[in-house]
Amino acid sequence: MRTRRTRMSGDEPAQYAWRPAPGELSVAAVRLGHGAEINGAHEAHSHDFPGIAYFEESGGIVRHGRQVRHVEAGDLFVIAPGDVMGQARGDDLLDAHGWGVFFTADVLSSDTPGTHLAWRTHPLLFPFVRGGATGALRLKVPAPARAEWTARVEALHDELHHRRDGYREAVSAHLTLLLVGVSRLAADVVGDLRENAEPLLASVFDVIERRYAEPLSLREVAAAVSVSPGHLTSSVRRRTGRTVGEWITERRMVQARRLLAVTDLPVGDIGAQVGIPDAGYFARTFGKVHGMSPTRWRRFNHLNTR
Template sequence: MRHSSVASRVSTSALRTVRSDGTPVYRYDQRAGRPPMSVFRFDLASHGSDLPPSHRHAHDFLVLVHVEEGEGEFHVDGVARELRAGGVQAVSQGEVIGPAAPAHIARCRAWSLAFLPDAVPALASVSPLMRAHHPLLALFAPGAGQAVVPETERDRWTRWLTDLDDELAHPERLGAGEAAAGLLTSVLVAAARLAPAVPSVPDPLVARVFEEIEATFREPVSAADVARALGYTPGHLTTLVRRSTGRPLLEWITERRMTEVRRLLRETDLPLALVAARTGLRDASYLVRRFRSRYGTTPEAWRRSQRSA
């Protein structure tokens, strides 16, 4: 199943799961031999029919939208965000996107850049629990989310995105993957420099939850085990973590494990049974099922694609 929205391209994602409230969550539809990023230019005047007003959804990847001209509006976690010329919108993993009412959707030409952290060498091995504090993702931090590119810099943004589109369209070129990663990094650096100086003070209990996940994710622990270790009920911690981060406790445990799985697949030749044992998963068969469900491919196919890229 494919989808389209203000913040993603039809060919970028596929349905991963549906939350208990009915919100679909889409995974990045990665293709073998290609970096996990995509960019395209869209025009709401011509593609507005692809944006059903009732289509609330979330992504398990990051999205950056740069508006070249026009105006409009969409919602992130129920809060309206304005689309205007020069604007940049950052949508984090798990945040719920909801188009505005039809009366508020105007003509708008923009770029949409979707990517997984693995696409950036500096982020590939960073724990997902720490990404919210990484300098390259400053615009994705809580309290940020949007900025405006100065007029003198807008042509540079267009060149970066145009060149990135060109590199991704020709993966057979020598160094295309490295060039794409460099261009994406340039965009993220520029976006981070525009991020508002909002102090990020994590909830002390959420910080303790993340510390406990970091210390135990290699073991077969559950959300209930983490809650018990901290002296709270699973329901209370799940609600707290979801309210603070937009994602439930179990999803963070899974995300941390899958980040380590990808690191081991990319950097070692360990068999799947050992990868599973080192990431708190039951066995190789369970690892394959979870990996395929999350990424739409098998661990070995993903490993080969990383080596070929």
């Protein structure tokens, strides 16, 4: 799992973006605490991708927003894109026994129409759209279910580590079952959000989904949802950790990756189909997001999603 800092200015926490290696599934399962693959030391930060932190036993400290939480057995922290995790010390998770699972939305299925659309419509992803960006949602896994949760994450980690035949399908299945569990535990929270909290976000995603394949600006999205560009920018960033422009680019890149993987269309034609008719600008945008050119990405990933 490779991340890089994409935003840090003044007192604003750093933001990290996921940059998968060529051919790599954008799913990671890492130990937290005892036998950890990463420790608790980190600056205050947020991610532009979601994750969960699950602890099967008590021990350790999690800092999110301005809160300090002493970890209890069964704690499940749902980390949405943009959630601010507090500056941690190296010994915060020394006594912890848990797992972190991180992923991107489009890894769930090659049929997912687009990452940003999935946030609104996919029932397993809605718990990760909350708003506020003040820290992770804290849920509790019931005691009888904890062994099953641990086994599921360990199985996911094993598949990612060994990469046996069929591991991509196995990873998708294990991740889906984990997110089903998250969705069920967060049912009350999700229901409230569906009814009360996200009509603007839903409208924005609808506009992007309908129009990403054509030239589309922040002002045009704002006009379509009848709010000012400034209000829209602050609302979307507060709720998702990203700007409207970043979501438009994300949707275009999801479709570009699909077309690169499953078609032989020229790169310039793919750019035109995802709303970036300037072939050079499309290549530069793709390279900035993925760390490589569209042609090189295709070389590693062509036909992988068939």
